[in-house]
Amino acid sequence: MYKVLIVDDELPARELLKMKIDWKSIGFQITGMAKNGKEALEFYNSYKPDLVITDIEMPVMDGLSLIQSIKEINESQPIIILSCHESFSYARKAIKLGVNDYLIKDSIETEELRTIITHMFKKQETNKKKLSSQSETISQKKKSVVTRHLIKYVMNDSKQQEYISQYELHLYGNQFKLLFIDIEILDQDLSKPQSQFFNNDAIESLQYLIRLSLNDYALGEICHDEGNCFIVVYGVTKSHSQMDSQGEALEICASIRNNINSKFNTQTTIGVSSPFSKLINLNTAYNESKQCVNRKIISGYDKTYLFSNVSSIDKDQYIKILNVKLNRINDYLNNYNFKPIFKEIDDIFLQNLKGFMQYNYLKHTNWTLLSMLIEFCSKNNLSFIELSGSHSPWETIMDMKTVDGMCTWFNRNIEIISDLLCSKVDNNYSYHVQKSINYIHKHYSQNISLNDLSEMDNLNSSYLSRIFKKETGTSITDYINKVRTEEAKSLIQNSNKKMYEIAELTGFSSTQRFFLIFKKVVGSSPGDFRKN
CATH class of the missing domain: 3.30.70.270 (Reverse transcriptase/Diguanylate cyclase domain)
Known part of the structure; x- marks a missing residue:
């Protein structure tokens, strides 16, 4: 129940207000009545009523002085003024002091008073809850x-x-x-x-x-x-x-x-x-x-x-197993043996890592594999960034949601590398021979030597020369001359370029050597070939 204090110098007015509405039905009870401001203030200090309803003109201490004194004690105290005065000067003074409502005694209706009081306290309760909620939120934020x-x-x-x-x-x-x-x-x-x-x-x-x-x-x-x-x-x-x-x-x-x-x-x-x-x-x-x-x-x-605290012995054993598999992948890669790599990667991501479930080892695995691929591509004149389609491969891998996705990503890029390097591979040629053939076709206009080809593959020059002749049936020098001659034939047939220009464009060291090699390969001179 909310406590109400009624203040009026006329007893009938106090009693009339007390009987005006059924106070209990709206959750209020009259706990005090006073005949002047001084008496009301003493009651207020002792009992702290929730609502004060006061007249304005009273002996000893008038209503406005009472309001001012109460507001000094409790600025938010709900107060309603009842007065016979219709002059707005009283209302203005009361409003300045912070009253909640101002009503004329003789014209007030029961329902009007009931509505004003219930709405006033409903709003007050809402504000209290809001303040309490805000205070609680601020407190929780501080604690957080x-x-x-x-x-x-x-x-x-x-x-x-x-x-x-x-x-x-x-x-x-x-x-x-x-x-x-x-x-x-x-x-x-x-x-x-x-x-x-x-x-x-x-x-x-x-x-x-x-x-x-x-x-x-x-x-x-x-x-x-x-x-x-x-x-x-x-x-x-x-x-x-x-x-x-x-x-x-x-x-x-x-x-x-x-x-x-x-x-x-x-x-x-x-x-x-x-x-x-x-x-x-x-x-x-x-x-x-x-x-x-x-x-x-x-x-x-x-x-x-x-969280499970895996023993250091288990960790050491696992990293050894993992590194054995990673070293095996590196060996396969350097020997251009791509097929077994896919199985090794599947084993690492889909069995070993899932079994051990250590995120740090996942990072170690990803970094090691990525480093291998970048180094391998660099040795083979490939750009890993271009073929992977990612400007930041490490971020691409570590942003993936699952190890299955990581496994797929590595296998896909290894497959791309394999396809690029072996796209022109003839089943009759080994990888090293086919790589030399591809290089010759791509760089025939430049000065190519046996040492260039062997260094590119990190092979002994004699060994490369021997396997090249064995697989192709011709020497590396003759193969280079044949490729250059074929290109020269195309230029002679499809352009009006002079012979010295064609010799230069097809990588011959001189026009004289161009004529010599061309006649040896084709059976006629470049000039006769153009005429015919």
């Missing part, structure tokens, strides 16, 4: 900022406790866990940064949903990290065994995921740190849970991942 500061920056125990006490953070208990929540928005333009899709209102809504889930299980704090990521720190309530605490964590994560995904079109992946007893380990727990979330690339999104 402080919690994030405690997690991201390492500080001593006394400093942490100072922050916790000052901002009344719910970080108490014998054991804690930290959750890293990564929210992936579905059906969005992935060319835009994900952080653009969650505005401040959405972030507040998400924190509210997370808090709802957390409050069902434990006390803790929530903060927004970066982009679409959030952090939860809570006191473990089921700490009797590791199984109990893990079970509780899985229940909390499932509740958070269900709450978020039911309100937003999202996938929610959550990493759970190992339990810790001292808040000084917050930063370590943050890194653990974030590392867990990275496993989504390997094992899938919209799941919960618990």
